[in-house]
Amino acid sequence: MSAPDDGRAQAAPARRPGPSRRLLRTVTLVASCLALIAAAVIVGVRHFGREPTVTLLANWTLGDAKKFEDAVLVxxxxxxxIHVDYQGSSAESQVLSADVEAGTPPDVVVLTGPGELASYYRQGKLKRIDGLIPKDGFGTSWTPTFDGGVYWFPLKADLKSIVWSPRSMSDEQRADAARQPRQWCLGMGSGATSGWPGTDWIEDILLQQAGWRTYQRWALGQLSWNSKEVKKAWNTWHGLVGAGDEKVVGRALVTSYRDASARAARKPPQCSLEHQASFVGTEDAWKDGKGKYGPSSPLLTGKAGSGSWEVSGDLVALLHETPQTRELIRYLASAEAQQAWSSVETGFSVNNEVDVNTYKGAQRRLLAATLLDRGAVHCFDASDAMPPSVRDAFAQATIDFLARPDRLDSLLRDLEALRKKGGLTWLSSVCARG
Structure with missing residues (x-):
């Protein structure tokens, strides 16, 4: 604080000689030159690859990519x-395949499909990472082993096996709406991966009807597509969403999965239920307390919840091992990085060290707690766990079935023939408790 003014006149300070204007100009010019030289050195070092750099490929683009870079990578x-050269692509599977074929794969990749990663493991493209991630940090369904080693871990996860509805709907109203095909908000569109919302339906119905052991056998390629359990799941979906109904199907096939719930937000609502993962909780129809979710089993099968949940996730794998890529893997697996990402994204961390109380809102905390529940059985999305060729055929089959449910036997025969095809890599486990 300044000294108080006592009212007395102050003597003017003696003027001290300062540097000349010429000297000031010279110093300023030299400083500017040094700054330019330093900037040029930095650019040059990056250009010639002398700054440690890691390349990372994931599917987040535009705003999501910026969130990821700002919250996690910066x-x-x-x-x-260590500089992280991030590449985001909505067609990352195709990009990764082309890069691997050309011999220029990224150092680190984030994929949604463990089945796809298993195929790269079989080709010898993945590096073992169990020494780089927290011991017992993730449940075994998230980090399956191959020959005793772990080759990927989840950066974030989502809960499936849930149905969204307006908060004002009672359980009785939800049950009544579930019996009316036109009350389901259904969108099958997703660009090159269209059809996967249909696979989620079949998977979840099978899980709730037949139990997780049957689900796991099917996801691991050990149960025929022609089995009574699998066929029953398809026929149940038929009745729920009105497969074959030209108006229902036509709308579903041209609607993106992201836009499906928009019809529930209209006045008056044109649908009231959405069978979709936790990430749609941010859509207009359900966000800001307008929507709620509940377990899918009572609405899909008429039975109480089975304690088994279908889940999905974005999985991190290492393709090129260096000191810098090992450091990035350690960081992405840490509670710090995972909490930073889930705080700006719709997903959740399943790192056991992340406290569910860090999530904003009771609904998000409850979703996170369900994903971490050690008493529940979590089963990874079956189609994502299947070999890519089977996954893609399954997704296409759900589209064909919606339009022509009378073709079910033919579709299942084709999928069964594909299951029996040699050279495919299947996982060893997709379900685990905790």
């Missing part, structure tokens, strides 16, 4: 002085 870069 803190890593500042702390470890």
């Amino acid at each position: 803190p890593f870069e500042k702390r470890h002085h």
Whole structure:
């Protein structure tokens, strides 16, 4: 704080000689030149690859990519002085395949499909990472082993086996709406991966009807597509969503999965239920307390919840091992990085060290707690766990079935023939408790 003014006149300070204007100009010019030289050195070092750099491929683009970079990658870069060259693509499977074929794969990749990662493991493309991630940090359904080693872990996860509805709907109203095909908000569109919302339906119905052991056998390629359990799941879906109904199917086939719930937000609502993962809780129809979710089993099968949940996730794998990529893997597996990402994204961390109380809102905390529930059985999305060729054929079959449910036997025969095809890599486990 300044000294108080006592009212007395102050003597003017003696003027001290300062640097000349010429000297000031010279110093300023030199400083500017040094700054330009430093900037040029930094650019040059990056250009010639002398700054440690890690390449990372994932499916987040545009705004999501910026969120990921700002929340997760920038803190890593500042702390470890390692540059992360991020590439986001909505067609990352195709991009990765082309890069691997060309011999220029990214150092680290984030994929949604463990089945796809298993095929890269079989080709010898993945590096073992169990020494880089927290021991017992993730449940075994998230980190399956191959020959005793772990090759991927989840960066974030979503809960499936749930149905969204307006908060004002009672359980009786939900049950009544579930018996009316036109009350389901259904969108099958997703660009090159269209059809996967249909696979989610079949998978979840099978899980709730037949139990997780049957589900796991099917997801691991050990149960025929022609089995009574699998066929029953398809026929149950037929009755729920009105497969074959030209108006229902036509709308579903041209509607993106992201836009499906928009019809529930209209006045008056044109649908009231959505069978979709936890990430749609941010859509207009359900966000800001307008929507609620509940377990799918009572609405899909008429039975109480089985304690088994279908889940999905974005999985991190290492393709090129260096000191810098090992450091990035350690960081992405940490509670710090996972909490940072889930705080700005719709997903959740399943790192056991992340406290569910860090999530904002009771609904998000409850979703996170269900994903971490050690008493529940979590089963990874079956189609994502299947070999890519089977996954893609399954997705297409759900589209064909919606339009022509009378073709079910033919569709299942084709899928069964594909299951028996040699050279496919199947996982060893997709379900686990905790």
